[in-house]
Amino acid sequence: MKALITGASSGLGRDMARELAARGYDLILVARREDRLRLLAAELPVRTEIICADLADAGAVYDLHARVRGEDVAAVVNNAGFGLFGAFSETDLDAELRMLDVNCRAVHILTKLFLRDFKAQNRGCILNVASSAGFMAGPLMATYYATKNYVLRLTQAIREEVRQAGSAVKVSALCPGPVNTEFNQVAHVRFASRGLDSRRVAAYAVDGMLRGRGVMVPGAEMKAVLALRRFAPETLVTRIAYHIQHRKNG
Ligand SMILES: NC(=O)c1ccc[n+]([C@@H]2O[C@H](COP(=O)([O-])OP(=O)(O)OC[C@H]3O[C@@H](n4cnc5c(N)ncnc54)[C@H](OP(=O)(O)O)[C@@H]3O)[C@@H](O)[C@H]2O)c1
Numbered sequence: 001m002k003a004l005i006t007g008a009s010s011g012l013g014r015d016m017a018r019e020l021a022a023r024g025y026d027l028i029l030v031a032r033r034e035d036r037l038r039l040l041a042a043e044l045p046v047r048t049e050i051i052c053a054d055l056a057d058a059g060a061v062y063d064l065h066a067r068v069r070g071e072d073v074a075a076v077v078n079n080a081g082f083g084l085f086g087a088f089s090e091t092d093l094d095a096e097l098r099m100l101d102v103n104c105r106a107v108h109i110l111t112k113l114f115l116r117d118f119k120a121q122n123r124g125c126i127l128n129v130a131s132s133a134g135f136m137a138g139p140l141m142a143t144y145y146a147t148k149n150y151v152l153r154l155t156q157a158i159r160e161e162v163r164q165a166g167s168a169v170k171v172s173a174l175c176p177g178p179v180n181t182e183f184n185q186v187a188h189v190r191f192a193s194r195g196l197d198s199r200r201v202a203a204y205a206v207d208g209m210l211r212g213r214g215v216m217v218p219g220a221e222m223k224a225v226l227a228l229r230r231f232a233p234e235t236l237v238t239r240i241a242y243h244i245q246h247r248k249n250g
Contacts, residue, residue: 002073004028004114006055006106007080009036011181012129015202016077021046023206028068030055031080055080055106056098065113075209076114078107078151079129083144083187085248096143103147111158111171118169119162125170127209128155132177132222135229137238140245144187148175152215159214170212174205177222189248193221 003020007013009031017027017040026047029037034052041048051067053060081103084095107128118124131145134152138145155173162169180195201218208216217223229237 001075002026002028002068002071003075003077004030004068004073005077005079006030006110007129008040009033011183012176012179012198012202012205013077013079014040015199016079016206017044018199019202019206020075020077023210025075028071028073030064056101058101058105058109061106061109062113065110069117073114073117074123075125075127076110077127077129077209078110079127080106081129081147083141083183083189085141085187085189085245087140088142091143099143099147103144104150107151108154111154115158115162115169115171119165119167122168125172125209125212127172127174127205128152129205130155130173130175132175132217132226134173134175135226136241137234138245139238139242140248141187141189145241156215170209172209172213173215174201174208175215175217176201177217177219177225179218189245192244192247 003025005013005017008017008029017029021027021044028049028051030051030053031037032052032054037050041050051064053064055061082099084091084099111126114126128151130152131148133145134148152173155171159171162171178191178193178195179198179201181198184190196219204218217226
């Protein structure tokens with residue numbers, strides 16, 4: 001049985017690969033940095049296949065699915081993604097369009113194509129990595145937050161469709177707050193609060209995915225913040241989000 005993980009060269013993706021390997025899954029590791037994927041593969045006690053792909057390229061995303069379709073893939077983790085800090089009027093448009101392509105379009109394509117395969121087999125798990133950013137608007141990281149809203153809502157809706165169809169396929173979303181990975185360097189931010197340990201979040205995510213949990217929020221602190229958020233008006237939440245993001249300016 002194999003698991004495919006996008007964004008496996010670093011952070012949460014790399015740690016979810018380690019978790020899935022510990023549970024006996026052979027792995028298909030996807031990212032752009034081949035050297036990183038090779039280092040990870042060398043460390044893992046299972047069979048691994050490395051696929052270097054830029055998921056901002058829709059053609060590469062279709063090719064990825066076509067290449068592994070005949071294999072015994074039982075779990076897909078759509079984890080690759082990145083953020084970008086700055087006022088919307090100032091941030092680089094091309095970088096944001098690439099973000100939409102990686103964070104939304106690639107997730108959309110892979111979720112649909114693997115869901116079709118899994119539904120036909122009446123088995124399989126799909127885990128889409130959204131974020132706690134998916135629950136709100138994010139001034140100063142507007143595009144990133146919007147992409148994660150997209151991933152979360154898409155995943156919730158598909159999960160309900162699958163449930164209504166009586167299918168055994170499991171569809172889950174992971175919504176972490178800050179986690180210590182390379183995310184900050186890529187997005188040019190620093191966290192306003194202490195980040196969670198990536199390996200622990202990965203263990204929680206893989207466990208939840210295999211159990212078929214729906215929306216997963218790791219950590220008591222973020223669970224409490226999101227519960228409290230329900231009682232605050234949307235405009236207030238957006239204002240608070242602005243001030244939190246402002247403190248992240250790296
Ligand atoms: N860290 C956090 O605080 C946090 C919180 C909530 C959600 N998340 C989400 O968690 C996921 C993983 O991020 P992370 O925190 O682990 O950050 P990370 O350490 O920067 O890892 C991001 C991964 O995505 C891959 N990736 C980025 N662009 C890609 C592209 N064009 N094609 C293929 N792969 C690409 C990177 O691989 P290459 O560069 O080698 O291609 C890397 O493996 C992301 O979706 C992120 O939005 C993170």
